[in-house]
Amino acid sequence: MPIRSSGPLKRHLRSGSKSLNSGEFKLNSFRMCLDLLKGIANACSVFSGMITILIKDKKQEEHPWPLHIERHRASSGFIARSLMANFFSGWDTTTLPKPIDLTNEDPSLIKHYVGWVNTRKIATSKRPRWVSQERRSEPDYKEEMTLDMEKLALCYGLGERLEDAKYRNALLCTVRYYVAKEGIFPSDRAVAIMYEHTSKDSPARKMMVDFWAHAGDLSWLESKSVRYSVCREFFEDLLPALLRARAKPESETWPWADNADAYLITDGETQTEETCVLEGGSMEM
Numbered sequence: 001m002p003i004r005s006s007g008p009l010k011r012h013l014r015s016g017s018k019s020l021n022s023g024e025f026k027l028n029s030f031r032m033c034l035d036l037l038k039g040i041a042n043a044c045s046v047f048s049g050m051i052t053i054l055i056k057d058k059k060q061e062e063h064p065w066p067l068h069i070e071r072h073r074a075s076s077g078f079i080a081r082s083l084m085a086n087f088f089s090g091w092d093t094t095t096l097p098k099p100i101d102l103t104n105e106d107p108s109l110i111k112h113y114v115g116w117v118n119t120r121k122i123a124t125s126k127r128p129r130w131v132s133q134e135r136r137s138e139p140d141y142k143e144e145m146t147l148d149m150e151k152l153a154l155c156y157g158l159g160e161r162l163e164d165a166k167y168r169n170a171l172l173c174t175v176r177y178y179v180a181k182e183g184i185f186p187s188d189r190a191v192a193i194m195y196e197h198t199s200k201d202s203p204a205r206k207m208m209v210d211f212w213a214h215a216g217d218l219s220w221l222e223s224k225s226v227r228y229s230v231c232r233e234f235f236e237d238l239l240p241a242l243l244r245a246r247a248k249p250e251s252e253t254w255p256w257a258d259n260a261d262a263y264l265i266t267d268g269e270t271q272t273e274e275t276c277v278l279e280g281g282s283m284e285m
Contacts, residue, residue, distance in 0.1 A: 050068045050069070050070060050071065051068065051069050051070075051071050051074060051079065051083070051100065052066050052067070052068055052099040052100070053066065053067045053068070053069065053099065053100050053102055053110065053114065054066055054067075054099045054100065054101050054102060054103055055067060055102055055103060055105070055107040055110045055111070056103045056104075056105075056107050057107075064099075064101070064103050065107070066099060067110065067111065067114045068114075069114055069117045069118060070117075070118065073117050073118065073120075074117060075117075075164050075165070075166045075167070076162040076163055076164040076167075077162070077163030077164070078161070078162045078163050078164075079100060079162065082100045083100075105158060105161075106154070106158075109154055109155055109158045110158070112151075112155050112158075113155065113158060113159070113162070113164075113167060116167055116170060117167075120170070122152075122170050122171060122173075122174040124147055124148070124152070124174065124178075125147075125148045125151055126145040126146065126147065126148060127145065127146065127147075127148040127150070127151075128143050128144070128145060128146075129143075129144040129145065129146040146184055147178050147182075147184045149175065149184070149185075149186040149187055149190040150187060150189050150190045150193055152171055152174065152175060152190070153186065153190040153191075153193035153194045153197070153204075154193055154197070155167075155171055156168055156171045156172070156194065156197070156198065156204050157193065157194075157196070157197025157198060158197075159171060160197060160198055160199065160202065161197075168203075168204070171204075172203065172204060172207060175207065176207070179211070185211050185215065186208060186211065188220075190208075191208045191212075191234060192231055192234075194208050195208075195231050195233055195234050196231075200233075205234075205237060206237075208234070209234070209237045209238050209241045210241065212238055212241075212242075213238060213241035213242050213244075213245045214245050
């Protein structure tokens with residue numbers, strides 16, 4: 001999209017075009033450059049201050065709630081483009097830039113992001129550990145709390161939309177920390193959220209697949225509500241990862257090598273290779 005000139009820049013361009021071969025054009029060009037440099041200097045001074053982000057106020061949705069982050073801490077590509085759009089749309093550099101409207105996002109996720117921007121620390125929360133309804137009904141059942149991986153997955157999705165690689169890396173480092181130190185793996189619901197809110201080549205998807213391929217067992221399917229994680233893309237990624245992760249078994253250990261009966265119908269006629277395979281060649285079909 002072409003950048004349209006406005007204000008002093010447009011006036012200088014018009015006056016310069018009228019006297020293309022005169023000294024006035026050189027003077028106007030010099031003034032134009034000065035004005036442009038002043039504008040950039042003012043823009044930089046403002047950009048180095050505070051950025052205002054508008055989020056949805058649950059109590060008064062018609063009045064967005066402002067949050068502030070320090071410009072030099074911002075690492076979002078989306079926010080950077082929004083600020084530059086203000087600059088090139090004729091924004092007066094003597095005033096603060098327009099607030100960035102994020103009212104379409106979940107306010108709790110934006111607050112988490114702003115908290116990380118200003119502190120560079122990932123806040124975590126706890127939630128009840130998932131158990132079956134049968135376990136809940138047992139007399140000795142006591143509710144256990146665990147890390148809310150689903151919230152971190154939602155935050156990662158926000159980081160992808162805001163194009164903030166540093167934030168996403170911090171989130172994955174947090175997930176990896178709790179997996180390594182406390183053995184807390186993302187729930188099947190967290191996996192589904194990651195796949196729903198990330199692109200095909202996302203590092204977060206690779207991490208989820210590696211968790212299941214290298215650390216998962218049957219209990220991950222039996223003790224969890226897998227209706228959330230049954231998404232085709234996840235299993236398309238998981239199957240090759242499982243094959244790569246396991247050692248190729250020796251042919252002697254293949255289950256069909258010495259136990260052909262396992263594949264035969266119980267009530268059928270007993271068959272062996274000797275009785276059903278045509279010797280000396282094949283029969284045309």
